[in-house]
Amino acid sequence: MDTKIFKNEIHSIETEQEVQSTLKDLLEIAGYDPDFEDNFAMDEFKEVEVSTFFEAGILTNNKGLVLKLRNGKEFQLTIIQSK
DSSP states (O other): OOOGGGSSOOOOOOSHHHHHHHHHHHHHHHHHOTTSOTTTSOGGGTTOEEEETTTTTOOOSSEEEEEEOTTSOEEEEEEOOOO
8 A cells, every 4th residue: 555645745636546546545544554543434444445446346447446344334436537
């Protein structure tokens, strides 16, 4: 996981791929980093399993994430650039 963009580095996100990667990193940090602010992530997001659509084998051309929560629920987030 590359977290350097969260360390005082200004980074302009330009593509759906960059949004996907950044959100994946943020969710993984929130779920696994013991030093991350507990009040930011609800308990359900602790130990969240985050996969891209590609990694999860979802057949689509869209970028997106699959979130598998420890309570067994699963959510899909589709990322579409609108402008």
